[in-house]
Structure formats: structure tokens, C-alpha cells
Amino acid sequence: MGTFKIEGGHQLKGSIQPQGAKNEALQILCAVLLTPEKVTINNIPDIVDVNKLISLLKKLGVKVEKISKGKYTFQADNLDLKYLESDQFKIDGRGLRGSIMIVGPLLARFGRGYIPKPGGDKIGRRRLDTHFEGLIKLGAKFGYSKEEQFYGVEAKKLKGTYMLLEEASVTGTANIVMAAVLAEGQTSIYNAACEPYLQQLCKMLNRMGAKISGVGSNLLVIDGVDNLGGTEHTMLPDMIEIGSWIGLAAMTKSELTIKNVSWDDLGVIPNVFRKLGITVEKQGDDIHIPAHTDGYEIQSFIDGSILTIADAPWPGFTPDLLSIILVVATQARGSVLVHQKMFESRLFFVDKLIDMGAKIILCDPHRATVIGHDFKSTLKATTMTSPDIRAGVSLLIAALSAKGTSTIQNIEQIDRGYENIDERLRAIGAKIERV
Structure with a gap:
């Protein structure tokens, strides 16, 4: 069984090309x-x-x-x-x-x-x-x-x-x-x-x-x-990978350019990340994420109530990115309710984030409330196991932002959906090795 060893807390820089969907x-x-x-x-x-x-x-x-x-x-x-x-x-x-x-x-x-x-x-x-x-x-x-x-x-x-x-x-x-x-x-x-x-x-x-x-x-x-x-x-570029890289840039306070994203096919994805306070800039058919050195602030609804991000059939928000949203929210200013409607076991990976110091209340199998740290308290490195593709990448993003060296086991789950992820992350400055 393969393992990733990740030294977190480093800023990344450069551009990354999404794989085919x-x-x-x-x-x-x-x-x-x-x-x-x-x-x-x-x-x-x-x-x-x-x-x-x-x-x-x-x-x-x-x-x-x-x-x-x-x-x-x-x-x-x-x-x-x-x-x-x-x-x-x-x-x-x-x-x-x-x-x-x-x-x-x-x-x-x-x-x-x-x-x-x-x-x-x-x-x-x-x-x-x-x-x-x-x-x-x-x-x-x-x-x-x-x-x-x-x-x-x-x-x-x-x-x-x-x-x-x-x-x-x-x-x-x-x-x-x-x-x-x-x-x-x-x-x-x-x-x-x-x-x-x-x-x-x-x-x-x-x-x-x-x-x-x-x-x-x-x-x-x-x-x-x-x-x-x-x-x-x-084939189109993979919108789930594009969302993953947006989340990675925000969590590591990195300046990243995501190349050739096919903007017309991204639907509400850029706007959902903007609701978390992340700057998502359109440059031709690329996405540019500036370094969020001062963090990012979650918007609330017009009446002041807590923001809820939920999945829905297209053109609603894809369920495959809710795990990424949840991780990104752990370091935001403010709180958000993440509502995973389609699958009842997909939020169970939050126990690993709680072990790393995240403030998350798992309300039930479908809903979790995240109270952001605003980077005042960084996540702590730990050893964890990837339960599925999307949770695996979310834990990988958490590890890249955490202080210390983390270990992620069962990385075959990540390899099921992400092409040569360790090589591509090393190319933009990540300290990650496959053991």
C-alpha cells in the first residue's frame, strides 16, 4: 500500500495544467x-x-x-x-x-x-x-x-x-x-x-x-x-481537479495559475470559491489565484445568516468538490455550513481534520459546520488514511498547509482520480514524496 510523506507549511508558486476529465x-x-x-x-x-x-x-x-x-x-x-x-x-x-x-x-x-x-x-x-x-x-x-x-x-x-x-x-x-x-x-x-x-x-x-x-x-x-x-x-479539463487547485492555492497562501480550464464549462464553481473569500481571476482561459497573504473571509447570506454550500445536479455545485470546500473553510474568517445531499458517508473524513486541529461540528451524515481559524492557528501534521478519491485530495491539501510532516496512507484512492499528483505538485514547490 503506497504512502505520501508531506512536509507542510510551504508556499507554492507557478502554473499547473489540469488533466483530462x-x-x-x-x-x-x-x-x-x-x-x-x-x-x-x-x-x-x-x-x-x-x-x-x-x-x-x-x-x-x-x-x-x-x-x-x-x-x-x-x-x-x-x-x-x-x-x-x-x-x-x-x-x-x-x-x-x-x-x-x-x-x-x-x-x-x-x-x-x-x-x-x-x-x-x-x-x-x-x-x-x-x-x-x-x-x-x-x-x-x-x-x-x-x-x-x-x-x-x-x-x-x-x-x-x-x-x-x-x-x-x-x-x-x-x-x-x-x-x-x-x-x-x-x-x-x-x-x-x-x-x-x-x-x-x-x-x-x-x-x-x-x-x-x-x-x-x-x-x-x-x-x-x-x-x-x-x-x-x-476531452475537457477536469473541473474537480481545477477546484482542487483553487483550494490548494488558498490554503497554502500561494500564487498559482491553472492553465486552459475551459471557463465556459465550469458553471458556478468559481463563484462558490469566491463566496469563501477566495480571489479567482479570469485570464484568457486560465484561472489566476493571487497569494492570499491576509487570508480570506466567508460571505454570509444577504439577511446575515450563515452561508450554506450544498451540492445539486448541474448547473448546481458538484458534490465532488464539497470535500475541498470543507478543508478550505477550516482556515477562512467566518463559518460555513457544508451540506452534502447526495452521499451519506462522504463527510466522515472530517475526524482526520479535527485531529489536525480544525474546528468542525459534524451535525449528521450529510451536514458539517466549519468554524474557520483565519490562519491564527495552523493545522497540525498527522498520519491519516485516504478513504476515497476526493477526501484523499482534501487531506493532501490539509497536509500541505499544516506545520510539520504528515503521512497519508492508502494513496491508491488518490491515484484513481489524479494523474502523477506528487510529480505535478513538486513542480510548483510542494514537499511531497511517494514512499
């Missing part, structure tokens, strides 16, 4: 299964979760060729569908939550799709109902083996229909869209997720010959086509 990559890579033609994808992040999915696609028979760093071609013209019923697939599929999104494309193109109950972060229940309910509405027959925790859907031909999703699930919407593009007739998906990454998937599918309208809204209308062709696609 992890959550977009998992959708886009599954979409290559919809065509026998070659698909070229640029800006693929070199991270554990994405590499696991590429490995799974190879075992399924997809021809994968690495052209250069972050650039690959995929061709699914001769798949081994027997692999889906093998014991090895049951092991491989479990190791990655994003593997659920191979089901829609396989069902649409080959009439069947299987998946073991996927793994991923330990952040509370993450239901798969939206995925399968949508596929059933398109005409699929659903089966589930409780003993093996193995799901399957089969259909001779999918038929378009109207559906209202119970929740605006991003991966659920992606799976249903990928199935519907090859269905007979028209499919309308209301309460669809409309995150930039899902918009990217729809734009890519349209370039492949799909007919999807309403992209960017919560009502997607899809006219089914007989087949799709190849295309080339470039």
Missing part, C-alpha cells in the same frame, strides 16, 4: 463500443480508474492503440462477448464503478449487456436503479443473480419511448442515451443529467451519426439510427 473519460470510453469503426480520443488522463476501464475494453476484444501521451485509438469491430460471462469479467468489472456504462452500448449493439455489482468509492449507497429502469423502458428484459451480485439485460430490439428519470443520474443518463441512439423510433428522457461531460458525450455521439437534440438541457430527444461511425474526440 475523469468522469467524462469513463463515459466516452464506453461509447467506443457503439461502432465497429475507429474512434480517436485525446486528453485521456493516465489514472487508475481510466486505465482499468481501458484494460477491461481490451479483454472484451477492443483494439486499443496508444498514439501519444493521452491520445488513443479504439476499434470495437471484433468483440469477444463470451468474456462477459466469464469469472474473470466478474472480477474485472467489480473493480471499477464506471464499468456499469458498458451495459447500454452492448445492449444496443449486440442485444445483451452484463455487469457485476461495481465497486468504487466507499461514500454511501449509489443505486443502479436509474440505469436499469431506463433500459427496461426501452424494452430490455432484466435479470439479477443475488448470489453472484451479477446484473444482466437482454433485448432483440430496443424501442424508443418517453421516460421521466427519478433522479438526474449522470452515469444513468449516459447509459440510457448510449442505448437509445440505436433504438427504433424516438426516445425522450426528461430530468436527464446535463453536466458538461454528458453534453460532451452527446456531441461525440452526434458526430458519430446519432440524432440527439436538447443537449445541455434536462430534456433529451433521441431519434434512433441503424448504426454509428467513427470520430475523433477531445
